[in-house]
Amino acid sequence: MPVDHLDPELAALVYLLRDLTSQAEGGLRGLSARLKPEHLDGLAPPSYSTLSQRLRGENLLNDPRLIFAIIRTCALPGQAVTLEERAKHLLEASRSRSAAQTQVEPKNRTGSSPQDQELKVALQRTIELQQQLAEAHRAVAELQRSLAWAHGHLVGSLTQQPRLADGPAVLLGTQEQRSGAEHRAETPGAVNPLVADGDPEPEQRAPSESRLLDLTRHASTAAESQGEVRHEDSEVKQVHAALSDIDRDGSRTALALRQAIDVVLDGPRTGRYSWHQLTKTEKMHLSTQVEISLAEALGLRQGRTTGHEIAGSRINFRFARDHTWLIPPGGVGELFLLVAANDDKSHWSAGVVRAERHLLARGGNRDGKQALSASGRTAVQWLFRDAPLPENSLLHLPEQILTAVLSHRSGQERIDELFRTVQCQKISSNAIATVTMQRDYMKRIRHSRRTLSREGTVIFGSYEAHSNLARKLGLPVPGPSEWISARLARFADHHGCRPTIELDGDLWTLATDDDAIEPVPRIPMS
Structure with a gap:
């Protein structure tokens, strides 16, 4: 069920609990049957309908005992501590957000006067307008990117110059040139390196062309449908560089992936040696185990709300077996560390990308998650691609x-x-x-x-x-x-x-x- 009406932290907490519940034997009904008073500090377990309401976010913030009881009941050994810490962060962040919103409302009012009702209606209307304005800003940003690409493509075609083929340094100027140009624009007599000799300065151009050039300079990502222009995201570069420094040869990541797969297979107890022998629930859990193992191996700090922090940026995690990552609705515009590992082929990949909306494929699954499009996969800044995964000895025997x-x-x-x-x-x-x-x-x-x-x-x-x-x-x-x-x-x-x-x-x-x-x-x- 969608949780778009919830704040981001509470929605992340709901998704965390839903994932754990889906992994549990028997799903939600199985969890309801297994919860006992000892899991809830002596309190009576909630009914199935109440449990279902909590997993929709209803009154969940006021029921922390249930949150941690679900984690302890459903999490596999070694997971509980990490997941409890994440749940605590999300609880605190969601409560802080609620407290901040409460301060906006009139204080010390006990009655339900007409003035109170008018204030509540006005406040609700303000929140709705803010949400509409944010959507409008996102739509304008996407339009600006399209205009920037169209302008560059048109200018390159008319002048027959290899602007697009030469990449961002020709069409947009390098990052240093853009920064220097902004500085020189404030200095009398300064020369703009982005304007050819004899050309008028942007303010002297026709208004439409000046506006398009401004959009071109400040577009966050150029279209990549034909691989023409690729604007560099400084935050993606910083995160990519930091991860490269942590694991230069990929050995730490490869070993962490091997260990995560082996933990889920649990061969010493089950005798299993292949991903195909796992249940659907266990296959879903592999993503969580990989995230835990990689965070420990790479020393990634837990984010204040969700994800992890590296190089001062928050980064989310997505795992897939064959490069088929799914981005949740709340992840649009966010940074992602994408990891893939295929035990059958004995290789793994990892890369960083910002999941911009125009990099996602049309449509999605019933949860609203979308895969990367072809241009989205091209936009991934790879750390390693198809690197060797430590071999599963039994899996590859005749x-x-x-x-x-x-x-x-x-x-x-x-x-x-x-x-x-x-x-x-x-x-x-x-x-x-x-x-x-x-x-x-x-x-x-x-x-x-x-x-x-x-x-x-x-x-x-x-x-x-x-x-x-x-x-x-x-x-x-x-x-x-x-x-x-x-x-x-x-x-x-x-x-x-x-x-x-x-x-x-x-x-x-x-x-x-x-x-x-x-x-x-x-x-x-x-």
Whole structure:
């Protein structure tokens, strides 16, 4: 149900609670059945109809116990604290706004005199006019952008000069030129660098042309339908630069995304390893978990109302699996950090954009959310695009091998089969925990080392000695919480120039299919 009649902070709080409720088993009715007096400091739980009213924003500010009870009941482990802090910020901001509006109303009046009624009607009419005026300002701004683009396009066509092709520096002047031009306009005798020699100054031009040039200079975003002009948004640039400084190579973001996906899959408990195995509710929760993980990894501060703060700007977050981000109605004109991660393709992307209305596709879903249009996707200032996501080891195994691994009844048998059949490639700790379906998997690995050594297979970990041996054999070097298994054979003449390592005084190399199976010595830990 729309919440346009609510103030922005209260609307954000309502959306937060609705998202949590939709993720809960059984939805709103399931939540109503699960709420108990102990969740509400001993008070009786609200009825289903009352709960429904609160999630429409009715009297929600006066029921903080219910807000935090919903969060504690519906949030997944590790989420509750962060979501409670966000709810507190939204509550305080909404109450502050309500208090400020209340101060406008006449004070110390107890009656309901005709004068009171007239004042209330006038106040309500004033608020409505302010809203209409804000809408008019937005419409004028969009019209100015269209006029600016039309003027630039027309002038470029008439003069046959590559104004549009040369970009904003030719048509609009650089940011430094515009700032300098404004300064010189106030200085007697100053020369305007945006006016060619012999041309009259803007105030000497025909009124329509002068007005169009002024709109061109101050338009916040030029149309990009054909990729002609792209006005630089200084706030977008600042946020982009700050995020680039925080994570220059993208490793922190990539690891946070890997961890967020693994948390939602919850392999050690469920045995799941694929996004396609999640329920609809769990898929919706992935966006929240990614936001939490990224905020922690990048050190983003919680915004005073919604979103996060970076470089002095408030930025909202949107996650999608395949670049299909949806912008809510209240997000038009706001800054967004857009993140996408696809576990099937093992890549991720992140970028910053201001969600201007002309960058959104027509239409939307039933909640009024709109996707970015083609020009909107072009406007994204990418931090990373299709960067490698740490691989989900199990997801990319051939189906026949994965079926053979998971067919064993015990966790120890499954991990033995995994190291026996999946060799010479990295296996993550989360994959091992998923296969064994237990978090304490290290003893399983130690047992596998003893068992598989009799078959000639060694298991390299992230110890320095192991890394050196793997490197000498030409294997990928395991990082923290990674393992690699390989079958070895005693070096013989038929191995030719294959790389070798020394174990117990003998040379060993990677075994071929023709090499007989023989026990291998224990590899050193240091």
